[in-house]
Amino acid sequence: DVYKRQALGEAIINALLDLATHDRPRFLQVCDWHHDAIKGMAARHPQFGAAILAYLPFETHQGNLTLPDFLARQPTGANGKKSLYFFTHEADANQFYVLCRARGLLAINAGRSFDEILLRRYADAYPAEIELKVLDRLEDQSFYEALEREEQEAYSALERAVDRALAAQDIAVETRVRRFQPAELSAVLLAGQRISAFDDLGQALEKPFLLEGLTELAGEVRDRLRRQPLTFFLNAEHPLIQRLRDLAQPAALRYRPLLAGLYYGALLNARHRLTPATARHFHTDLQALLGDYLTLSLKCQTEDSPDDQKDGS
Structure with a gap:
């Protein structure tokens, strides 16, 4: 039974990876239908997460984007890194999307299950290239300029x-x-x-x-x-x-x-x-x-x- 469960798990993982690489529209549809299951597996199983994280969609004001696509559209900061902005409550999207659009930036709505865990894991994997910034608590002078x-x-x-x-x-x-x-x-x-x-x-x-x-x-x-x-x-x-x-x-x-x-x-x-x-x-x-x-x-x-x-x- 243990062997069968492992074999079934591997088959599911391989099928998802195959969809991600060869049938992108269908993979995105499956991710939408089974968001918690797929991102939950990616969060709980590091090997699967490492293999599929770059293919998973995340919500932005420009639609759902993978993390590589997101970072490709994000300007590079003065420190040579790309800022991975995100916020943790779906209901705050109006506030943070408006702020980011005005600055020509992208931010991820990480209000759904496992989103924040996966974003932090991705940023940890590329510390020299990515700087994680949480908009909910960010009082950055570049966003909110102090007055004279x-x-x-x-x-x-x-x-x-x-x-x-x-x-x-x-x-x-x-x-x-x-x-x-x-x-x-x-x-x-x-x-x-x-x-x-x-x-x-x-x-x-x-x-x-x-x-x-x-x-x-x-x-x-x-x-x-x-x-x-x-x-x-x-x-x-x-x-x-x-x-x-x-x-x-x-x-x-x-x-x-x-x-x-x-x-x-x-x-x-x-x-x-x-x-x-x-x-x-x-x-x-x-x-x-x-x-x-x-x-x-x-x-x-x-x-x-x-x-x-x-x-x-």
Whole structure:
């Protein structure tokens, strides 16, 4: 029986390798249908992984690419290496794909099972050629340019106001203004190293093979994780951020829905951080803002214009 299982395993591996080299479209289809099984085998069995890793597809904003294809399209850095950018939550694709497109870079959505394990293994195999960079926690100056001291001071009141507005809703962030592209992206959310460490520990403690008593510890880790502040970058290139900077009193209560709205907007691009409580706050603030907009519109217009009447008919 053991011999038969080994023979069957070898036959499956050989068939997959044959498909990968001789029938690429069909191999990609099989990988799509059986992602967890194939990448799981590659992660758990080093020999199979070494043989097939270069053929496996990974999701990017340019479609599914193999790692050699990905690196061939990636520009070479000043250190002579290719940067293998990736992020670990599928729901954050909008944020990181937009950032990378603006810089002419590629990033891999490593939110599916085994993706991150395989990316790290591939980078470890080519340390002189590849530099692994995790976008979720990357505060790289090349992505997020720090401001000159004078300009930074001009934004300091806004940074404090955003922190206070969100703290009033039990949302912990560390707000900083940076300059990044594209200019139409007003804000981004990143996890600091401390949050990432808690996140990794929480996932490890939830493994089913660990002692039952560790379940409670995992819950405590998750609670502490929720209390750790996220890094919240506002974009100095965005017109709205510039207008908020120029407010005489950005911390005034009347501006809090606007400041919180910056965070909600960033959450829509980094949805894995969107909690039920935050969604409720978002809904409440949005309804209030819509009501205020309607009131302002009616105040500015004492009677409907002909075009408005036409639209309403």
